[in-house]
Amino acid sequence: MSLSTEAVAAAGAAWVWMPDDAEVVEDAGYTILRLPDYYGFDLSVVSFTPAGPLAPAVDAVLARARTLGPPVLDWQVLIGDPPGLRDELAARGGRVKLGLEILAADLADGAPALRPPTVPVELRWATDFVTVRDGAAVEVTGFGGELPPATRLERTAARNAKATPAGRGGTLVAYLDGEPVGTGGVAVVDGVARLTGGVVVPARRGRGVYRAVLAARLDYAAANGATMALVKSNPATSGPILRRTGFTAFGQEPVYALPLG
Incomplete structure (x- = not known):
């Protein structure tokens, strides 16, 4: 299978991040999430499908966001979004907060063989409380925010314990000498492997840990019917690794921060 920009854009647009502990604010042309305090941000636009002129549609999203309380709205511009959206956000004070890009890899013939790490990495699927907690602690180190409450971690472990063996996905945690x-x-x-949250603690980078976690996720995805792997990465960190392992960049998907004051 040869991946096209259209196919990747459609797969990216279908990928709507909606954690079960978020407050969902929806209208006909948009969805906004308000996140609990332990996330690294408060408000995020996760879908935008305007039916009419772009400028009034953007204004409607911002007007609704202002009623929700937080002072800043995060808005990621997808490669399939209407032309001119970046200019509209910039005109309203939006500034690029994170310069993400969307990358994809063809898994129709199976997962690629990646070079092994230079250290003995142990990988565990997060299907129990302790492993879920370890993975969440690594995410906080790499992405910020705070550890979720224990009740949230317990729910995640219970969900993963069902989803992972069923082939729907899960979270891997890498250990060196017993340390996450x-x-x-x-x-x-729908045949797409959506890769999320790939991160290594700063002191352990450069040893192939990220690559080991990536390889295991791609193997799992291919074994469970995925023909495309999709990731929204930081071009300054994970982007070069992904390119070296067979991923192709299809475009920039920057996250804008818009003041709501």
Whole structure:
């Protein structure tokens, strides 16, 4: 299978991040999430499908966001979004907060063989409380925010204990000498492996830990029917690794921070 920009854009647009502990604010042309305090941000636009002129549609999203309380709205511009959206956000005070890009890899012939790490990495699927907690701690180190409450971690472990063996996805945690040092998630949806949260603690980078977590997720995805792997990465960190392992960049998907004051 040869991946096209159209196919990747459609797969990216279908990927709507909606954690079960978020407050969902929806209208006909948009969805906004308000996140609990332990996330690293408060408000996020996760879908935008305007039916009419762009400028009034953007204004409607911002007007609704202002009623929700937090002072800043995060808005990621997808490669399939309407032309001119970046200019509209910039005109309203939006500034690029994170310069993400969307990358994809063809898994139709199976997962690629990646170079092994230079250290003995142990990988565990996060299907119990302790492993879920370890993975969440690594994410906080890499991405910020705070550890979720224990009740949230317990629910995640219970969900993963069902989803992972069923082939729907889960989270891997990497250990060196018994210490959690890396993590990464995967969800297999309609033949697409959505890769999330790939991060390694700063002191353990450069040893192939990220690559080991990536390889295991791709193997899992291919074994469970995925023909495309999709990831929204930071070009300054994970992007070069992904390119070296066979991923192709299809475009920039920057996250804008818009003041709501």
